[in-house]
Amino acid sequence: MTTTLDERIDAAFVPGGRTVASDPYPWPFDGNLKPQNTAIVVIDMQVDFCAPGGYVDSMGYDLSNTRAPIAPIAKLLEVARAKDFTVIHTREGHKPDLSDLPANKRWRSQRIGAGIGDQGPCGRILVRGEPGWEIIPELQPIAGEPIIDKPGKGSFLATDFDLVLQTKGIRNIVLCGVTTDVCVHTTMRDANDRGYECLVLSDCTGATKLENHLAALDMVKMQGGVFGAVATSDAFIAAIA
Amino acid sequence: MARIMARPFDFPLDPARVALIVIDMQRDFLEPGGFGESLGNDVSRLQAIVPATARLIEGFRAAGRPVIHTRECHRPDLSDCPPAKRLRGAPGSRIGDAGPMGRILIAGEPGAEIVPELFPIAGELVIDKPGKGAFHATDLSAHLETLGVTQLVFAGVTTEVCVQTTMREANDRGFECLIAEDATESYFAEFKRAAIDMIVAQGAIVGWAAPVEAIVAGLAAEEGAKQAGSETSAEPAPAGSAPGESARAASAVSPAPIGFGAGL
Numbered sequence: 159m160t161t162t163l164d165e166r167i168d169a170a171f172v173p174g175g176r177t178v179a180s181d182p183y184p185w186p187f188d189g190n191l192k193p194q195n196t197a198i199v200v201i202d203m204q205v206d207f208c209a210p211g212g213y214v215d216s217m218g219y220d221l222s223n224t225r226a227p228i229a230p231i232a233k234l235l236e237v238a239r240a241k242d243f244t245v246i247h248t249r250e251g252h253k254p255d256l257s258d259l260p261a262n263k264r265w266r267s268q269r270i271g272a273g274i275g276d277q278g279p280c281g282r283i284l285v286r287g288e289p290g291w292e293i294i295p296e297l298q299p300i301a302g303e304p305i306i307d308k309p310g311k312g313s314f315l316a317t318d319f320d321l322v323l324q325t326k327g328i329r330n331i332v333l334c335g336v337t338t339d340v341c342v343h344t345t346m347r348d349a350n351d352r353g354y355e356c357l358v359l360s361d362c363t364g365a366t367k368l369e370n371h372l373a374a375l376d377m378v379k380m381q382g383g384v385f386g387a388v389a390t391s392d393a394f395i396a397a398i399a
Numbered sequence: 400m401a402r403i404m405a406r407p408f409d410f411p412l413d414p415a416r417v418a419l420i421v422i423d424m425q426r427d428f429l430e431p432g433g434f435g436e437s438l439g440n441d442v443s444r445l446q447a448i449v450p451a452t453a454r455l456i457e458g459f460r461a462a463g464r465p466v467i468h469t470r471e472c473h474r475p476d477l478s479d480c481p482p483a484k485r486l487r488g489a490p491g492s493r494i495g496d497a498g499p500m501g502r503i504l505i506a507g508e509p510g511a512e513i514v515p516e517l518f519p520i521a522g523e524l525v526i527d528k529p530g531k532g533a534f535h536a537t538d539l540s541a542h543l544e545t546l547g548v549t550q551l552v553f554a555g556v557t558t559e560v561c562v563q564t565t566m567r568e569a570n571d572r573g574f575e576c577l578i579a580e581d582a583t584e585s586y587f588a589e590f591k592r593a594a595i596d597m598i599v600a601q602g603a604i605v606g607w608a609a610p611v612e613a614i615v616a617g618l619a620a621e622e623g624a625k626q627a628g629s630e631t632s633a634e635p636a637p638a639g640s641a642p643g644e645s646a647r648a649a650s651a652v653s654p655a656p657i658g659f660g661a662g663l
Contacts, residue, residue, distance in 0.1 A: 325478060
């Protein structure tokens with residue numbers, strides 16, 4: 159029996175399904191929201207990006223933007239873990255021999271005085287195993303939560319992220335972490351292109367510049383939700399309660 | 400450019416763009432008392448290719464070309480192990496179960512480690528792969544791009560499973576692929592023969608096949624020509640492979656020291 163795409167979409171809708179109060183549409187599109195098919199993905203909440211003494215701090219950026227999501231993410235994780243949602247963490251970092259570091263990425267990082275692989279305030283910058291590369295203490299993964307070590311901004315490139323999601327039967331992705339306009343957005347775009355239904359939580363993400371955070375959230379909502387939808391963590395928690 | 404006598408016709412070796420991939424020469428597959436033998440396989444067939452594989456690795460090290468090692472293994476929490484793969488194992492000897500050399504096919508366990516004779520030396524890439532192919536869900540592609548590699552020589556086990564899958568993946572991605580016939584093996588002689596026949600069929604539809612001796616000679620001829628044509632002495636070959644030294648050096652890269660996805 160063959161079906162058209164529209165028939166399959168109609169069939170996907172869950173009668174009386176759960177959705178999150180989100181913008182620009184109630185997410186997920188078909189109301190199929192349950193712990194078994196939904197992952198909370200926490201992007202790059204690492205010492206170097208959002209802890210005092212990390213290299214973003216040492217570059218003189220205002221940390222308040224990247225630290226603001228910590229408390230909301232911690233609260234979200236508590237609820238999501240209690241409800242048995244999958245939680246996945248990512249870390250941006252390179253192998254100690256830098257064999258997975260593209261030349262232009264190193265060159266550009268050196269130009270702003272924070273060369274990847276060079277000694278920073280918390281060990282070698284963005285190198286796996288260094289103190290600055292670790293996830294901040296407030297958001298430490300618990301046993302059984304996969305950690306994806308990624309060399310790029312996106313979480314799919316050169317990783318097993320897609321395989322882990324497929325193996326766990328994940329269809330919905332809830333995005334948290336830093337920074338909204340860089341790693342969160344790249345991951346969301348990659349996931350969206352692969353057919354995952356994505357939601358970004360506005361208070362669980364942050365950027366080095368507030369304008370970029372706001373613009374990045376705005377971009378998601380264009381064209382009927384070109385990359386998915388945007389909600390607050392309170393709205394998501396209310397939907398899964 | 401060196402021409403290597405190969406099937407179905409000469410392989411045009413580009414010594415500036417070639418790398419060696421040694422597939423899954425792991426203790427659990429090769430050693431008596433390992434997982435492979437516990438399934439009733441004759442591991443002596445696989446053991447027999449260790450010396451030729453070692454000569455091939457030495458040839459690449461001497462020529463200063465990359466040697467890449469792969470290990471088939473999964474995250475300890477099995478989050479990268481499809482149920483369909485795990486459930487095909489016999490109950491009690493599935494991936495993740497306690498095996499003769501630690502948990503079966505789990506990263507960091509003794510059985511998942513590369514055999515001592517072929518241990519990576521410092522600086523050599525080790526790819527932990529959850530599938531049969533080394534490109535799937537790994538960073539191999541990104542590394543090959545960074546290295547500027549366009550040709551791959553394959554060794555390892557087993558010919559018809561992980562070696563052939565990876566070779567097909569590489570072929571579709573545009574790499575020129577050559578399998579070292581006497582540095583690859585299967586638990587089943589007829590499968591090795593059939594796999595290589597399929598590879599070289601239809602004008603090298605997947606790639607070429609040649610013996611280790613011809614490949615090493617091709618690399619060495621290039622190296623010699625380079626040295627003869629140069630006023631300055633050539634770079635010394637990378638650190639040798641004295642067993643003690645290799646084991647020490649390799650601890651930096653193997654087993655992967657950090658996190659669950661460290662090999663990825």
